[in-house]
Amino acid sequence: MSSANTYRENRFHGDKGSLNYAESQNTGTPMLFLHGVTRSWQDMEPLMSAFAGEYQVFGLDFRGHGLSDRFDTYLTLDYIRDAVSFISTRFNAPCVIFGHSLGAMVAAGVAAEIPESVAALILEDPPFDTLGANIFKTSFHPYFTALNELVAKHSPSECEMAQRLAELRFPSPDGKMIVRLGDVRSEEAIRFHANCLLHLDPNALVPILVGHWLAGWNWEAELHRISCPTLLLAGDSAFGGMLPAEVADRVTRLIPPAVRVDFKGAGHQLHAAQLDRVVEIVQAFLKRR
Known part of the structure; x- marks a missing residue:
């Protein structure tokens, strides 16, 4: 970028x-x-x-x-x-x-x-x-759950984080198939997101996962x-x-x-x-x- x-x-x-x-x-x-x-x-x-x-x-x-x-x-x-x-x-x-x-x-x-x-x-x-409250009805909840698990593993490098990120699997928007992230995003996009995840506080994902992100x-x-x-x-x-x-x-x-x-x-x-x-x-x- x-x-x-x-x-x-x-x-x-x-x-x-x-x-x-x-x-x-x-x-x-x-x-x-x-x-x-x-x-x-x-x-x-x-x-x-x-x-x-x-x-x-x-x-x-x-x-x-x-x-x-x-x-x-x-x-x-x-x-x-x-x-x-x-x-x-x-x-x-x-x-x-x-x-x-x-x-x-x-x-x-x-x-x-x-x-x-x-x-x-x-x-x-x-x-x-x-x-918000509707996240449990969408394919985004398993996606963010997978991201949360990935961030919690504390990958030591951008390269390792990118490799793990590319292997993330989650339901497609219509829920009919399982998608591998590395198959739908470019290597550059994966590397950039991996770098962002290295700096992310894992606690930032918690309100999303429990459906409370919009509380108040x-x-x-x-x-x-x-x-x-x-x-x-x-x-x-x-x-x-x-x-x-x-x-x-x-x-x-x-x-x-x-x-x-x-x-x-x-x-x-x-x-x-x-x-x-x-x-x-x-x-x-x-x-x-």
């Missing part, structure tokens, strides 16, 4: 620990990128590079991820509070937020909590109840409070997308200014599978707002 852009990494110090973040070395409207669970800010780097010419881009490592400190609790609400604190302290002007998966839920929570600080919102395949956060009530221009990018559930069509319908009803784009045939990692299309759609959206 290399780029000609240079990013400076810094620490944001909160009450109970510090978070690692990266920023481009230019000025402009701030644009914050928020990664998915088990990842790090570098997962969003290809997107950051696409917008670094027009915005000052930032990538935040969530608590327990990347180079950020480990914390005691890992609810979605905890991540939202961290991001609210970061934005309120670090930015002097309203920002654009692009969030993927967990990052999309956090972005929505921030826009609801401090609407005056968010100029526009891009939500890439937010899982909502799919990784009523996402439907919160979405209703969002007033800024919002773009929803929805993956295809048949290919691993985490936002079912009926939930995507609900999201667009709850956020009146929301624009929705469906990615047929693409799964959860839209910015990895169709980077150019995602960038083109987001650029057009930001120009129209």
Whole structure:
């Protein structure tokens, strides 16, 4: 995940620990990128590079991820509070937020909590109840269970972690077959994810596995409070997308200014599978707002 852009990494110090973040070395409207669970800010780097010419881009490592400190609790609400604190302290002007998966839920929570600080919102395949109380009905529970077991083994190197990660097996989205991760992801993607897992606090997965990840956060009530221009990018559930069509319908009803784009045939990692299309759609959206 290399780029000609240079990013400076810094620490944001909160009450109970510090978070690692990266920023481009230019000025402009701030644009914050928020990664998915088990990842790090570098997962969003290809997107950051696409917008670094027009915005000052930032990538935040969530608590327990990347180079950020480990914390005691890992609810979605905890991540939202961290991001609210970061934005309120670090930015002097309203920002654009692009969030993927967990990052999309956090972005929505921030826009609801401090609407005056968010100029526009891009939500890439937010899982909502799919990784909340409904996770036991999906193929994602065995996937995260396998990830949890892998992280708990404390692989000593990226190479060994990558080898183990490639051998992970879990049900396909339709539940009709067992999938080997190394057969559906590239070697580069496996190596990158392995590196992320080496830095992950295993406790970050616990709320997901027990179905409590969204505890204390009523996402439907919160979405209703969002007033800024919002773009929803929805993956295809048949290919691993985490936002079912009926939930995507609900999201667009709850956020009146929301624009929705469906990615047929693409799964959860839209910015990895169709980077150019995602960038083109987001650029057009930001120009129209």
